[in-house]
Amino acid sequence: MKFQKLCVLGLGYIGLPTASTFAKHGVEVLGVDVNENVVETLRNGGLHIHEPGLGEIVRDVLGTGMLRVALRPEPADAFIIAVPTPFYEDDKRADMRAVKSAAEAITPHLQKGNLVVLESTSPPRTTTDLIVPILEKSGLKAGIDFHLAYSPERVLPGQILQELIENARVVGGITAESAQAGYELYATFVKGDIIKTNATTAEMVKLMENTYRDVNIAIANEFSQLADSFGVDVWEAISLANLHPRVEILRPGPGVGGHCISVDPWFLVEAAPEITPFIRTAREVNDAQPKFMLSLLERALGSLKGKKIAALGLAYKPDVDDLRESPAVEVVHLLQSAGASVKAFEPFAPNASLPSLETVPTLEEALVEADAILLLVAHSQFKELDTENIAEMMTGRVAVDAINGWNVEKWQEAGFELTRLGVGK
Numbered sequence: 001m002k003f004q005k006l007c008v009l010g011l012g013y014i015g016l017p018t019a020s021t022f023a024k025h026g027v028e029v030l031g032v033d034v035n036e037n038v039v040e041t042l043r044n045g046g047l048h049i050h051e052p053g054l055g056e057i058v059r060d061v062l063g064t065g066m067l068r069v070a071l072r073p074e075p076a077d078a079f080i081i082a083v084p085t086p087f088y089e090d091d092k093r094a095d096m097r098a099v100k101s102a103a104e105a106i107t108p109h110l111q112k113g114n115l116v117v118l119e120s121t122s123p124p125r126t127t128t129d130l131i132v133p134i135l136e137k138s139g140l141k142a143g144i145d146f147h148l149a150y151s152p153e154r155v156l157p158g159q160i161l162q163e164l165i166e167n168a169r170v171v172g173g174i175t176a177e178s179a180q181a182g183y184e185l186y187a188t189f190v191k192g193d194i195i196k197t198n199a200t201t202a203e204m205v206k207l208m209e210n211t212y213r214d215v216n217i218a219i220a221n222e223f224s225q226l227a228d229s230f231g232v233d234v235w236e237a238i239s240l241a242n243l244h245p246r247v248e249i250l251r252p253g254p255g256v257g258g259h260c261i262s263v264d265p266w267f268l269v270e271a272a273p274e275i276t277p278f279i280r281t282a283r284e285v286n287d288a289q290p291k292f293m294l295s296l297l298e299r300a301l302g303s304l305k306g307k308k309i310a311a312l313g314l315a316y317k318p319d320v321d322d323l324r325e326s327p328a329v330e331v332v333h334l335l336q337s338a339g340a341s342v343k344a345f346e347p348f349a350p351n352a353s354l355p356s357l358e359t360v361p362t363l364e365e366a367l368v369e370a371d372a373i374l375l376l377v378a379h380s381q382f383k384e385l386d387t388e389n390i391a392e393m394m395t396g397r398v399a400v401d402a403i404n405g406w407n408v409e410k411w412q413e414a415g416f417e418l419t420r421l422g423v424g425k
């Protein structure tokens with residue numbers, strides 16, 4: 001095999017599954033993370049993130065020794081950078097510090113014939129304009145002495161291990177030879193098509209995919225507000241519109257979260273603000289959706305001052321533990337600012353501690369003496385709740401459903417008045 005030893009920088013939601021999958025397929029992998037807790041946790045047989053199946057594969061490859069973890073990289077045949085690229089809150093600029101320092105950490109170990117792949121979502125031209133100069137400080141020439149490529153990950157949290165192998169993979173090289181080297185690396189385990197292109201195209205492909213999804217969710221969210229004001233049930237209207245063979249409207253909700261879709265479109269807006277009014281507006285529509293949730297709660301409860309609300313779910317989407325950029329968290333903060341006292345229960349992170357937010361480790365604790373129950377995330381376990389039992393624990397009979405996860409009759413039978421997102425009266 002051409003790539004016998006691989007170094008993966010960043011052991012988060014992408015880096016760790018990627019490192020483990022390579023190790024499982026016979027590559028000797030060093031997983032690197034600058035966070036000592038992450039490295040310690042893994043060394044002690046633990047896992048710092050929740051992803052179905054990940055614990056098993058990580059323990060397996062750590063056990064066989066095909067995966068080792070460390071704080072710093074070592075010489076290898078190939079390097080993959082999979083560190084986070086968040087944005088600066090004030091001006092939404094991409095925060096490339098982690099990518100820069102990962103590249104800097106590789107430079108002293110770089111050797112002739114190596115391959116470096118950037119996987120972190122990045123603004124267009126990052127590979128050529130940011131990474132090349134850093135790696136060339138080694139004295140080696142990019143595209144001549146070593147290969148360099150950008151390859152976006154496209155896996156869906158919750159299905160990462162399967163999608164890593166089955167999804168089509170785009171590999172953009174700074175030269176045709178670099179793309180070919182990237183192709184050969186991923187061919188180790190990827191069963192989907194591996195398509196070669198140039199690095200900037202690959203960067204743009206990634207941003208286009210997530211932007212496409214963001215604007216499609218934005219229109220669903222705008223429809224939810226329109227339906228609300230016209231006395232229409234948006235869920236019924238969407239299912240009817242989707243009978244059209246060329247229409248596929250997504251689901252409205254409390255907003256768009258996670259570290260990808262709510263972040264990546266800004267990389268395009270930031271790179272070219274004058275020519276991206278549409279992408280910016282979609283972002284703004286989705287970011288405003290938590291405020292719309294607040295208005296629903298006010299409609300259901302009147303003034304929120306002193307009201308006790310049990311919030312179900314804080315994760316950014318169903319059946320994951322990830323609270324980053326979560327609209328559910330934003331909704332809770334808005335409710336608190338309006339004077340409500342909120343107890344939030346997140347079953348996938350029952351002990352999460354968030355600034356200025358009260359989380360409780362059980363559903364029961366959230367419900368005691370609550371005036372209202374609010375469904376924010378479609379976790380499977382929230383779909384089939386015992387409404388009679390819930391009614392007994394609560395003081396009030398107000399239920400608000402932000403994601404169309406509850407059966408109207410069932411809640412009404414238990415004496416609740418159920419308000420649903422996107423259902424106008």
Ligand code: SAJ
Nearest residue numbers: 153154155156209213250251253256257258260261316317
């Ligand atoms: N959401 C809605 N309505 C929908 C679908 C999603 O409100 O109909 C919300 C979710 O609740 C969540 C957010 O959008 O808050 C994003 O969730 P998601 O499931 O659409 O996507 P992510 O962020 O988990 O993963 C996305 C995926 N990209 C695309 O589907 C184009 C994934 O394939 C990428 O690998 C990932 O971003 C990434 O890392 O970039």
